[in-house]
Structures are given as C-alpha cells and as structure tokens.
Amino acid sequence: MRKGRWTTGAIAVLMAAGSLAVAVPEASATDAVNATKASTTCPKGWGSLPKSATAGSQEPRPLTGIRTGRHDCYDRMVFDVPGSGSAPLAYHVAYVGVFRQDPSNRVIPVSGGAILEIRVSAPAYDPQTGHPTFPGRAGKVLPGVDLRGYRTFRDARFGSSYEGVSQVGLGVRARLPFRVLRLADRVVVDVAHTW
Template identity: 55%
Template sequence: MVRIRTACATLALVGATVGVASIPAGAAPAAGAQSTTRATACPTGWGSLAKTDTGATVAPLTNVRTGRHTCFDRMVLDVPGAGSGVGYRVQYVDRLYQDGSGRQIAVAGGAVIEVRVFAPAYDPETGAATYPGRVARPLPGVDLTGYRTFRDTRFAGSFEGETQIGLGVRARLPFRVQQLDDRVIVDVAHSWTATG
C-alpha cells in the first residue's frame, strides 16, 4: 500500500513538472500567478570614462541612426569608404560647446555624451554637405520615442575634418564604442547592473 502511494505521488510530481515545462516561454502567466521570467544577462565593465581612437579619414559622414536593444541603446555613425580607419572621441561632458564658435548647444537629458568622429560631414573637395544635420537641431531621421536610455540628439557641426554630435541620455551610464568597417558604434547601457 505504501509503495502504491509513493508511486502515485511520484507520477503526480512528474506529471506536474512535465506540464510546467511544456508552457511556452513567451506565454503570459495566469491571473494571480507569479512570473518566472528571468532577467537578461547584460555585458558589464564598460565604464563611463572617455574612449578614443586616433584614426582619421577624409571619407565623409553620411548618416547617423539609432536602435534599441535589450541591454543598451545604440547610435551608429556611417562613414562609407573609411574602412576601419574612422577615429573618434566619445566622452561625458558637462555642456556641449560647438568647435570653432564655442557656442553652447543645449542637449536634453540627465547627462550629455559628446560623440566626435574624425571624419567631416562634407565632401572635402567640394565643401558640399554629405550629412543633412543642422547645428543645434535634432539629428534628421532619428526618433527616440520608446528608448530607455537615449533622450536627445543634437548636431553640433563639422569643423576641420571632425564632426561633433551631442547625445542626451537618462543618466551617466556605462558605454562602449566599437569601430567596424565604415562605421563607429556607440552603445549606452540601460543600467549599471548586469541585467536588462
């Protein structure tokens, strides 16, 4: 009799476990049930200090775009024809000042990142603009609605072969910079913790 009860209890536990395991990961829990969704593991160790690469190119900046990811918001600066030679300096600043004029450009957010690429936003031979940004205005085509970290973008201009952009973020958060063929990528984390 004890063996039968033990066998029935074991079968009930196995059946319950199989039943729980077969629920799809994206399924919503029943009303009143606790969610078992786990936090996403995010990269750590980026820090918030300035990041620099001294490369330079005459290939001009043509586009700036952004994207949302699980652990970070991303800005991509496209410099076609530059290969992996695009230099940059990305750093937190108290205020954004335009190169050449010294004009202060207001950038909304709890903190401001100055993104500087060592590439012009104009054709060096003709002087014609290759990027349609207007000084002190938001970046054209960039909509930050729904972003967790990014709050504002401002074009600060292009001076002596360098292009300057202000990126307003929610708070001073860790970031990384990657240099890939024809682009510079700036990722700003959603938080200081290792979960998204």
C-alpha cells in the same frame, strides 16, 4: 425541473472553469516574459570614462548617416562612413557638463540627465567638393533620428562639422556606462540601460 437545475449548475461550473482557463494563459505569458528578461545577460565593465582612438593617415571620408537602435541592454547610435577597405576612423566620446559647438564654443542645450559628446573623424560634407553628405544643422535635432520609446537616449543634437570632424551631443537618462565599437565603415556608440 430537475433537468433545468442541472443545466444551470453545469453552466455555472463551465463558466468558472472558463474563467480559470483564461487566467492561466495570462500568467504563462507573464512568466515567459520574466524568464526571457532573467536569461538576458548584459555586458559588464564598460565604464563611463572618456574613450578615444586615433587613425593613421588616410583620405578623409564623409559622414553619410546617423541612426539609432534599441536593444535589451543598451541603446545604440551608429555613425555611417562608407569606404570599404579603409582604415578605422578616429573618435573621441566623453561625458561633458555642457555641450559646446566647435569651434564657436556656443552652448547647445541637450536634454537628459547627462550628455555624451561624440566626435568622429568624418566630415558631414564631401572633402573634395564641399557638398553636404549629412544634413545636420548646428544645434538642431539629428535628422531622421526619433528617440521616442528609448530607455536610455533622451536627445541628440548636431554640433558641427569642422576640420574633418563631426560632433554630436547625445542626451542620456543618466551618466551610464558606454562602449565604442570601431569598424572600417562606421563608429558605434552603445549606452547601457543600467550599471
């Protein structure tokens, strides 16, 4: 009988130790996630004022795609305009109260706490043939862009492609700082998660 009590007691001790062992890794995993977040240094100084750049004379190149990505500090939208060795593209990015289609001035509803209007000097069609190179339709969600799970982006609508400029309305959570990166074959718009 004594042996039976010892076994029951030993089992109780082992079970208690086992439950502690299970709790320790969970706390360690949480601590590791918090340490990673604390070590991420987000860029500062972007601001929310309009940003634009002009380009020298160049042959117009067509817009072939718009894609998005999520990062620790910001959400990203990329406008792909192939053409290696070409001059960087012109762009204008600014917060607007209402997104209006160019040139009709028709209001296009865009969800979110604030709207960024993005204009890139790349038509959504081949300038030589007139054939579409990007399937965006006025007022519709950007094709191939799914913003579920994004911290900052809420909605993305195609405005128009008029006189060599493609226009997009990007709905964001609030008026947050952003930056624009201009490369030879794309324009990148990053919108921060916080100030």
